[in-house]
Amino acid sequence: MTDMTASHAALEPSRSDKFRQRTVPLILFAVVLLVIPLFNPSRSMVTLLNHMGITIVFALSYNMLLGRAGLLSFGHAVYMGLGGYFAVHVMNWIAEGTGIWGSVPMFSMPAFGFGAGALAGAVIGWPSCRRAGTPFAMISLGVAELVAAAGFMFDSLFGGEMGISGDRMNGPELFGLSLGPVDEVYWFIAFWTFIGVLGTYAFTRTPLGKLSEATRDNPERVEFVGYSPQRVRYLVFIFAGAFAGMAGGMSAVQDEIFTPENLSLIPSGAILIATYVGGIRYFTGPIMGAIVMTYMGSNLSDYTAGWLLYLGLMFVCVVMFLPDGIAGIVYGTADTIRQGRAGEMWRTWMLRLMGLALVGAAIITIVEVAFRWSDGYGEVFEPFGLQLTVENPLTWVIGILSLVLGILALRRAAKGGGK
Amino acid sequence: MTLALELKDLRKSFGPAKIIQGVNLQIEKGERHAIIGPNGAGKSTLFNLISGRFFPSSGEVKLNGEVISGKRPFEINRMGLSRSFQVSNIFTNMTVRENVRCGVLYSMGYGMSFWRNIGNLKEVSQKTAQILDEVGLLDKANLPAASLPYADQRTLEIAITIAGGAEVILLDEPTAGMSHSETDRAVALIEKASQGKTLLIVEHDMGVVFGMADRISVLVYGEIIATGTPEEIRGDAKVREAYLGEDAQALEGVA
Numbered sequence: 001m002t003d004m005t006a007s008h009a010a011l012e013p014s015r016s017d018k019f020r021q022r023t024v025p026l027i028l029f030a031v032v033l034l035v036i037p038l039f040n041p042s043r044s045m046v047t048l049l050n051h052m053g054i055t056i057v058f059a060l061s062y063n064m065l066l067g068r069a070g071l072l073s074f075g076h077a078v079y080m081g082l083g084g085y086f087a088v089h090v091m092n093w094i095a096e097g098t099g100i101w102g103s104v105p106m107f108s109m110p111a112f113g114f115g116a117g118a119l120a121g122a123v124i125g126w127p128s129c130r131r132a133g134t135p136f137a138m139i140s141l142g143v144a145e146l147v148a149a150a151g152f153m154f155d156s157l158f159g160g161e162m163g164i165s166g167d168r169m170n171g172p173e174l175f176g177l178s179l180g181p182v183d184e185v186y187w188f189i190a191f192w193t194f195i196g197v198l199g200t201y202a203f204t205r206t207p208l209g210k211l212s213e214a215t216r217d218n219p220e221r222v223e224f225v226g227y228s229p230q231r232v233r234y235l236v237f238i239f240a241g242a243f244a245g246m247a248g249g250m251s252a253v254q255d256e257i258f259t260p261e262n263l264s265l266i267p268s269g270a271i272l273i274a275t276y277v278g279g280i281r282y283f284t285g286p287i288m289g290a291i292v293m294t295y296m297g298s299n300l301s302d303y304t305a306g307w308l309l310y311l312g313l314m315f316v317c318v319v320m321f322l323p324d325g326i327a328g329i330v331y332g333t334a335d336t337i338r339q340g341r342a343g344e345m346w347r348t349w350m351l352r353l354m355g356l357a358l359v360g361a362a363i364i365t366i367v368e369v370a371f372r373w374s375d376g377y378g379e380v381f382e383p384f385g386l387q388l389t390v391e392n393p394l395t396w397v398i399g400i401l402s403l404v405l406g407i408l409a410l411r412r413a414a415k416g417g418g419k
Numbered sequence: 420m421t422l423a424l425e426l427k428d429l430r431k432s433f434g435p436a437k438i439i440q441g442v443n444l445q446i447e448k449g450e451r452h453a454i455i456g457p458n459g460a461g462k463s464t465l466f467n468l469i470s471g472r473f474f475p476s477s478g479e480v481k482l483n484g485e486v487i488s489g490k491r492p493f494e495i496n497r498m499g500l501s502r503s504f505q506v507s508n509i510f511t512n513m514t515v516r517e518n519v520r521c522g523v524l525y526s527m528g529y530g531m532s533f534w535r536n537i538g539n540l541k542e543v544s545q546k547t548a549q550i551l552d553e554v555g556l557l558d559k560a561n562l563p564a565a566s567l568p569y570a571d572q573r574t575l576e577i578a579i580t581i582a583g584g585a586e587v588i589l590l591d592e593p594t595a596g597m598s599h600s601e602t603d604r605a606v607a608l609i610e611k612a613s614q615g616k617t618l619l620i621v622e623h624d625m626g627v628v629f630g631m632a633d634r635i636s637v638l639v640y641g642e643i644i645a646t647g648t649p650e651e652i653r654g655d656a657k658v659r660e661a662y663l664g665e666d667a668q669a670l671e672g673v674a
Binding site for chain 2: 011012018202203205206207208209210211213214216217218220221222223224225226227228231232235239
């Protein structure tokens with residue numbers, strides 16, 4: 001007989017490995033959350049950070065479905081929206097202060113969102129989790145349309161087009177936060193973002209979380225080890241809805257308003273893109289995607305009217321060429337450096353960067369020139385003082401030549417060239 | 420003697436095609452029973468009917484005296500019947516250890532709990548390590564399952580099947596596509612793993628069948644034409660008739 005305890009201890013990651021791989025990143029994340037206010041970010045920056053926190057929790061909840069359970073949902077905003085709507089209603093009950101509502105702190109809104117999201121997931125998931133794959137995706141799309149339409153129809157619940165607004169400065173204070181100024185809201189968002197990250201991570205470590213991955217890989221075999229794949233999907237769906245609802249509760253306090261738009265396909269599509277671009281195979285992928293996408297959404301729109309077009313192009317490129325997303329690049333690069341292969345790889349990286357820059361410059365030039373021309377107001381795209389009009393040959397030199405050169409460079413880099 | 424598995428006039432049709440046409444079979448507790456038959460005889464269909472993957476058109480299947488036909492595969496599995504697949508059916512994106520652990524979890528009573536940390540479940544880890552040790556995959560425990568060579572994937576398939584500690588084990592061509600030495604190892608593993616359990620096995624390798632089985636049933640065109648000890652089957656005229664050409668020589672070879 002082999003010594004069972006010894007062999008079993010050797011199989012599992014050691015205590016120090018666990019600490020390094022699981023606890024340390026969480027501590028670092030908490031430290032980052034604590035340190036950010038020391039840099040005195042501007043009000044608009046804090047608002048952006050708050051939205052990032054909300055999107056992080058939302059994206060993580062979405063990845064419980066897409067990445068972990070292999071369920072492609074086109075209507076995940078429904079659960080964030082319903083959670084958020086419920087939280088706004090609770091905020092208004094707190095403002096009235098009748099009964100027990102007078103003693104409910106505003107700080108607890110994400111918990112109410114969590115409950116409402118879980119309930120919504122339990123009700124809607126019951127029919128939609130019977131099937132995976134394409135039927136599930138189609139049903140999620142239908143449900144999203146249905147709920148958004150209902151949002152415009154039932155005015156007393158959803159407030160019609162104007163939505164329902166609340167006021168976060170009511171109810172008892174918790175941790176001495178009045179939640180009035182946006183930098184106090186930051187602490188509220190930071191706290192709940194951390195809870196969201198911790199909660200969704202802990203879920204991946206539970207038997208149910210593991211079984212959801214098994215069901216994604218091979219639903220048939222799951223049946224033959226004693227589990228109902230439908231039941232596994234359904235339970236995961238409820239949790240995904242719950243964490244989405246939690247993000248809704250965070251959003252209710254931050255923005256103090258929910259409209260039927262929040263339930264529609266647009267935010268559902270946005271979270272799909274953010275999660276996928278971040279990288280669905282990694283737990284941290286959706287976090288990265290949420291940060292990048294929220295930043296782009298808020299800043300890129302100031303520079304160009306065509307930012308949604310760039311976003312779409314980027315999404316298509318990630319799906320085609322980088323299925324592991326941002327996280328894939330980050331971890332891949334880190335692995336290369338750790339293996340000491342950075343020396344042989346840096347030429348390829350440079351080539352790739354150059355190719356990306358050339359392709360990017362070409363696409364930006366073509367897009368910006370094209371839509372100014374189509375506007376017909378005679379506006380001219382003037383990067384670095386250049387007068388890039390449709391008639392200017394330089395426009396087409398940049399547009400076509402650098403596109404070709406960039407693609408050639410990227411192809412060479414893909415073959416491991418430049419070594 | 421109590422019966423572990425009993426098939427009563429079991430039938431299955433796909434449209435006009437009658438694949439299983441009235442199978443009666445009684446398998447006693449602790450018996451090692453092999454099912455042989457030419458290609459297309461319905462052996463895999465029979466397994467699918469017993470394990471709940473297909474519902475029978477008529478007839479019934481009893482596990483330890485309880486009717487299981489009509490139940491879903493996971494319900495049948497929970498009642499103590501586990502099966503392997505002819506084509507490796509593993510969780511490809513997980514490590515070998517995680518694969519086996521998925522097979523262990525339910526039987527340990529951890530169902531779909533979402534309030535426990537899987538890393539803290541000591542019995543589960545120990546049982547997983549014990550199974551891995553038993554099948555000889557301990558040194559490959561942390562490799563991704565998809566990266567295993569074919570024979571090891573077949574072994575993992577068996578490991579997942581026995582992980583839940585089921586009393587009745589169905590193995591569908593466990594040695595298919597294996598080399599001689601790999602087959603020998605697989606047979607040794609199956610004999611060890613099925614100790615004290617009821618084993619129903621579909622197998623093409625006659626050497627394996629006649630070496631291991633207590634009793635053999637011959638399935639031809641959805642009907643069992645003979646059931647008996649290896650000696651009885653070897654001498655059966657109907658069986659020899661069904662096995663023309665190469666397979667008949669295979670029967671001779673082990674005679």
